[in-house]
Amino acid sequence: SQVYNFSSGPAMLPAEVLKQAQQELCDWQGLGTSVMEVSHRGKEFIQVAEEAEKDFRDLLNIPSSYKVLFCHGGGRGQFAGIPLNLLGDKTTADYVDAGYWAASAVKEARKYCTPNVIDAKVTVDGLRAVKPMREWQLSDDAAYLHYCPNETIDGIAIHETPDFGDAIVTADFSSSILSHPLDVSRYGAIYAGAQKNIGPAGLTLVIVREDLLGKSQTACPSILDYTVLSDNDSMFNTPPTFAWYLAGLVFKWLKKQGGVAAMNSINQQKAELLYSIIDRSDFYRNDVSPANRSRMNIPFQLADSSLDKLFLEESFAAGLHALKGHRVVGGMRASIYNAMPLEGVKALTDFMQDFERRRG
Numbered sequence: 378s379q380v381y382n383f384s385s386g387p388a389m390l391p392a393e394v395l396k397q398a399q400q401e402l403c404d405w406q407g408l409g410t411s412v413m414e415v416s417h418r419g420k421e422f423i424q425v426a427e428e429a430e431k432d433f434r435d436l437l438n439i440p441s442s443y444k445v446l447f448c449h450g451g452g453r454g455q456f457a458g459i460p461l462n463l464l465g466d467k468t469t470a471d472y473v474d475a476g477y478w479a480a481s482a483v484k485e486a487r488k489y490c491t492p493n494v495i496d497a498k499v500t501v502d503g504l505r506a507v508k509p510m511r512e513w514q515l516s517d518d519a520a521y522l523h524y525c526p527n528e529t530i531d532g533i534a535i536h537e538t539p540d541f542g543d544a545i546v547t548a549d550f551s552s553s554i555l556s557h558p559l560d561v562s563r564y565g566a567i568y569a570g571a572q573k574n575i576g577p578a579g580l581t582l583v584i585v586r587e588d589l590l591g592k593s594q595t596a597c598p599s600i601l602d603y604t605v606l607s608d609n610d611s612m613f614n615t616p617p618t619f620a621w622y623l624a625g626l627v628f629k630w631l632k633k634q635g636g637v638a639a640m641n642s643i644n645q646q647k648a649e650l651l652y653s654i655i656d657r658s659d660f661y662r663n664d665v666s667p668a669n670r671s672r673m674n675i676p677f678q679l680a681d682s683s684l685d686k687l688f689l690e691e692s693f694a695a696g697l698h699a700l701k702g703h704r705v706v707g708g709m710r711a712s713i714y715n716a717m718p719l720e721g722v723k724a725l726t727d728f729m730q731d732f733e734r735r736r737g
C-alpha cells in the first residue's frame with residue numbers, strides 16, 4: 378500500500394532516486410564498496426561532486442559569476458554564515474521578519490551585528506499576509522538585506538522577485554529551492570538546507586556572488602567561510618558525501634522531469650488542488666492571504682479542533698503520513714515539495730473530502 382509522506386523535513390525523496398540508491402548502496406560503480414566509503418578526493422567521487430554542481434547550476438541557470446558551495450551546518454548554520462561572511466566592516470544589516478524562520482535568522486544575526494528588523498507581517502481581510510517589497514524600509518548603512526521567501530511553519534510565501542538596486546539581497550530558500558524558476562542574478566547569496574527539495578539532511582547549498590568573497594570576519598569558523606570553501610571546492614573538511622551523491626541523483630531526476638519550469642507547473646497544480654478543497658467549505662480553514670500562500674507548506678485547521686486527533690489517526694491509517702501541524706501553529710500541515718507527486722495530493726484531498734462527509 379502506497380504511503381505519502383507530508384513531512385516538512387526531512388521530507389520525501391523521489392521514489393526512483395531511493396530505488397537507485399538502494400541498488401547501488403553496497404556496490405557503487407562496480408567498486409565493491411558504498412559511495413559512503415570512498416575518499417572524497419578520489420576521482421570517482423570528484424566526478425559525482427562536479428556533476429552535481431553542474432546539474433544544480435543548469436537547473437537554476439546560475440551565472441558563472443556565482444560560486445556554488447556544498448556545506449555542512451543546515452539552514453541555521455547559514456543564519457551565522459551570512460553575517461560572518463557578508464557584514465564586512467558594517468555593523469548592521471536589514472532583516473525582513475515575515476515568519477518563524479526569518480525571526481530565527483534575526484536572533485542568530487544579533488550575535489554579530491545590530492540587525493535593522495523590518496516587520497513585514499500584516500493582516501489583510503483578517504488573513505495573515507506580508508507587506509509588498511516596495512514597502513520594505515531598507516536602512517542606508519546595511520551590509521545586506523535578508524529575507525525568507527517561504528516560511529515552512531507559517532505557510533507564508535513571498536512570491537515577488539527582489540529589485541532593490543545595488544542592495545545585496547540574501548535569502549533563505551531552504552523550503553522552496555528548485556520548486557520554481559529563480560533569477561539568481563537578483564541575489565548576493567542564496568542558501569538552502571537540503572532536506573526538503575534537494576536530498577537528505579546534512580548538506581546545505583550556498584550560491585554566492587563571487588565579488589562578495591574575501592570579506593569574512595576573522596572569527597568566522599573556516600567551515601562557514603565562503604572563501605575557504607570556494608578555494609577548496611567545498612572540500613576544506615570532509616563533506617557530507619552521501620548527501621552530496623543523493624542530491625546529485627535528485628538533480629538528475631529533476632532534469633528528467635523537465636527541470637524547474639516543469640516542477641513549478643506541477644507544484645502549482647498540487648497547491649491549487651489542496652487549497653481548493655480547504656476553501657470549499659467551513660470544515661477546513663487556512664488563514665493566509667491568497668497572495669502569500671505557500672505552494673510548498675500548506676497549514677490548515679479543522680473548524681472543530683476536537684476532531685484533530687481522529688483526522689491524524691485516520692489519515693495515517695490511509696497512508697497519509699506526517700500531517701500534524703507544527704506545535705507553534707497547531708492543526709495540520711501538508712508539505713508538498715517536489716518529490717510529492719500529484720497523486721499524493723489527490724489521495725490527501727480525497728481523504729479530506731471523505732472525512733468531511735463522515736464527520737461534518
Ligand code: PLP
Pocket residue numbers: 386450451452453454478525527528529530549550551552570
Ligand atoms: N530555514 C527554513 C526556511 C527552514 O524551513 C528550516 C528548517 O526547517 C531552517 C531554516 C533550519 O534548517 P536546519 O534545520 O537545516 O538548520
